[in-house]
Amino acid sequence: MNHNFKRVALVALTMTAALLITAGQSTANAQTAAPTAAPTNATSADPLGGATKFAVADKSTDLNLMLDYTPNTNHLGIYAAAALGYYTDAKLNVTIQQPGDVAVEQIVGTGKAEFGVSYQDQATFALQSGQPIVSLAAIVQHDTSAFATLHDKHPVKIPADLAGLRYGSFGSPIEKPTLDLLTQCPAVGAAANAAPIQYIDVGSAEPFPLMEKDRIDVTWLFYAWDGIRAKQQGLKIDFVFLKDYQQCVPDYYTPLLITNADMIKNHPDVVRAFTQATARGYTYAIQHPDEAAALLLKAVPDLDAALVKESSQWLAAQFQADAPRWGEQKASVWQGYADWLFKHGALDHALDTSSVFSNAFLPGTGAK
Amino acid sequence: VLNSRLSRLIWPLLTLAGIGLLWLILTNADTSTVRIIPTPGEVWAALLRNSQTLWTLHIPATLIETLIGLALALLLGIGLALLLDWSTIARQALYPILVISQTIPIIALAPVLILIFGFGIEPKVTVVVLFCVFPITVNTLDGLTATAPDAGLLLQSMGASRWQIWRKARLPSALPGLFSGLRIATTYSVTGAIFGEYVSSNAGIGQYMRIAYASAHVDQAFVAIAITALLSIGLVGVVAGIERLVIPWHYAHLRTARWDQSAPELD
Numbered sequence: 150m151n152h153n154f155k156r157v158a159l160v161a162l163t164m165t166a167a168l169l170i171t172a173g174q175s176t177a178n179a180q181t182a183a184p185t186a187a188p189t190n191a192t193s194a195d196p197l198g199g200a201t202k203f204a205v206a207d208k209s210t211d212l213n214l215m216l217d218y219t220p221n222t223n224h225l226g227i228y229a230a231a232a233l234g235y236y237t238d239a240k241l242n243v244t245i246q247q248p249g250d251v252a253v254e255q256i257v258g259t260g261k262a263e264f265g266v267s268y269q270d271q272a273t274f275a276l277q278s279g280q281p282i283v284s285l286a287a288i289v290q291h292d293t294s295a296f297a298t299l300h301d302k303h304p305v306k307i308p309a310d311l312a313g314l315r316y317g318s319f320g321s322p323i324e325k326p327t328l329d330l331l332t333q334c335p336a337v338g339a340a341a342n343a344a345p346i347q348y349i350d351v352g353s354a355e356p357f358p359l360m361e362k363d364r365i366d367v368t369w370l371f372y373a374w375d376g377i378r379a380k381q382q383g384l385k386i387d388f389v390f391l392k393d394y395q396q397c398v399p400d401y402y403t404p405l406l407i408t409n410a411d412m413i414k415n416h417p418d419v420v421r422a423f424t425q426a427t428a429r430g431y432t433y434a435i436q437h438p439d440e441a442a443a444l445l446l447k448a449v450p451d452l453d454a455a456l457v458k459e460s461s462q463w464l465a466a467q468f469q470a471d472a473p474r475w476g477e478q479k480a481s482v483w484q485g486y487a488d489w490l491f492k493h494g495a496l497d498h499a500l501d502t503s504s505v506f507s508n509a510f511l512p513g514t515g516a517k
Numbered sequence: 518v519l520n521s522r523l524s525r526l527i528w529p530l531l532t533l534a535g536i537g538l539l540w541l542i543l544t545n546a547d548t549s550t551v552r553i554i555p556t557p558g559e560v561w562a563a564l565l566r567n568s569q570t571l572w573t574l575h576i577p578a579t580l581i582e583t584l585i586g587l588a589l590a591l592l593l594g595i596g597l598a599l600l601l602d603w604s605t606i607a608r609q610a611l612y613p614i615l616v617i618s619q620t621i622p623i624i625a626l627a628p629v630l631i632l633i634f635g636f637g638i639e640p641k642v643t644v645v646v647l648f649c650v651f652p653i654t655v656n657t658l659d660g661l662t663a664t665a666p667d668a669g670l671l672l673q674s675m676g677a678s679r680w681q682i683w684r685k686a687r688l689p690s691a692l693p694g695l696f697s698g699l700r701i702a703t704t705y706s707v708t709g710a711i712f713g714e715y716v717s718s719n720a721g722i723g724q725y726m727r728i729a730y731a732s733a734h735v736d737q738a739f740v741a742i743a744i745t746a747l748l749s750i751g752l753v754g755v756v757a758g759i760e761r762l763v764i765p766w767h768y769a770h771l772r773t774a775r776w777d778q779s780a781p782e783l784d
Contacts, residue, residue: 244636453732
């Protein structure tokens with residue numbers, strides 16, 4: 150009996166010790182995992198450009214911000230700014246509107262929403278059709294999209310490997326020039342007479358089952374959302390990132406924060422207050438990705454928590470990347486992409502993009 | 518009688534069981550890593566996982582849009598039917614437009630609805646009304662015009678005014694049509710609200726479904742489908758109940774017909 154008790158006690162002790170050690174190790178792992186997860190091109194530059202004071206609207210203002218898509222980690226800074234009271238600090242009462250089957254550029258261009266989330270390609274097309282929109286900030290500094298294949302079916306390392314594959318198209322005018330130029334990119338040794346990509350219209354259908362069932366071979370996705378999601382679902386995927394081949398397809402801003410020309414003319418104080426409060430939100434997302442993820446999940450509980458968490462960690466270093474501050478836009482990126490679209494027939498006429506974006510509302514400007 | 522009640526219970530249950538079996542077969546056939554058909558268990562788990570937001574946010578939002586839209590469609594539908602019944606010119610002018618209203622794709626309408634109404638409940642209610650007015654108007658109009666001409670003539674010969682003829686003969690004869698129109702409209706109404714939420718929305722079954730598809734959560738999408746179906750069935754049931762209260766003679770008539778048919782067998 151006594152002997153037995155001793156044995157039990159010993160076993161219990163051993164197990165407790167083992168548990169403690171394992172727990173200690175897993176904490177240690179978690180601690181070391183965080184720096185590894187943080188991508189390498191993070192800079193030490195202050196996302197707020199050194200600003201410590203932020204613009205406030207002249208009077209309390211209600212406004213609508215229309216997202217580009219269902220809420221996702223691209224919107225971390227917006228939900229953070231709302232939850233942490235940065236908009237309230239700026240005397241703004243912001244309602245975040247989710248879009249459905251509407252073009253954000255149209256809604257913002259006509260003033261039904263004062264602000265919106267758009268993309269440089271869509272904004273450029275909207276500009277061509279005369280929508281008076283102005284971009285206030287690049288939410289993510291470099292394009293994070295990639296062409297993706299299932300590794301076991303069609304392994305790809307360089308764009309030339311995509312030649313001859315069947316691409317699941319969602320119907321954007323930039324798909325063909327982007328893919329054609331990418332697969333024929335001479336900078337990475339592609340043959341000029343590579344087999345052409347086949348375009349198969351899949352609309353908004355989920356691409357991965359189509360790839361597994363051999364209906365299509367390649368899809369175009371944003372790594373931070375669909376790429377991470379596919380990996381979490383257990384797929385082995387090869388990615389060709391667009392930003393690695395800027396010699397052939399110029400970099401562009403995806404996504405952007407936009408407003409309309411009327412707001413800039415008549416309510417510059419609101420535009421400045423909104424842009425700076427949003428910059429504070431993204432600064433929080435850059436510095437506290439896990440907390441920012443929790444704020445997004447609290448605001449939109451139906452989202453996939455694991456996806457939001459991993460995506461937030463990955464995006465933290467992408468929001469600002471190598472820019473001197475969060476949101477900064479370059480004239481060369483705007484003009485370069487518009488020229489490229491025009492050259493490859495996706496635009497009807499050449500565009501002057503000098504008035505379509507502005508850095509003049511970012512933090513460090515006009516705070517009282 | 519017992520036999521017929523039993524069969525009314527057994528056949529729908531057998532149909533449901535058949536659909537369930539088909540579902541399981543499809544689930545097993547879907548061997549992809551990223552599945553497009555969830556198992557019943559996964560759907561149930563998703564329902565439990567999201568029950569908080571579903572009950573407090575999405576179902577109330579969609580239900581309110583549906584009920585307001587349906588009520589407006591009922592008023593507008595009856596009004597239109599009366600107008601079209603009353604005036605031949607109105608019928609010639611408006612009937613084609615009523616048909617055209619059923620052919621407009623919501624995608625084309627979405628930006629217009631936002632530009633007119635903004636982001637509130639109005640665009641969603643408008644879509645419900647667009648879905649629901651047509652069946653109510655057409656069926657009510659059919660009921661009105663199908664009034665036995667002899668009944669009108671008889672009342673006229675007894676010195677009844679146009680209003681009296683309308684109230685005593687045409688209105689009662691239009692009610693069964695009105696209710697069958699309303700039942701069809703109710704079937705469409707929840708789907709209408711969900712289409713409306715696809716225009717732009719921050720809450721509702723449609724918005725929940727869009728988030729589900731955006732992160733490829735087919736289990737959540739199926740939850741949305743199931744809730745839509747249950748809401749629709751529930752609302753249609755309520756309408757059928759009201760119908761029995763308002764026009765009992767219609768049902769008495771049906772019951773008699775059924776009894777007459779089965780009577781010889783009882784012999």
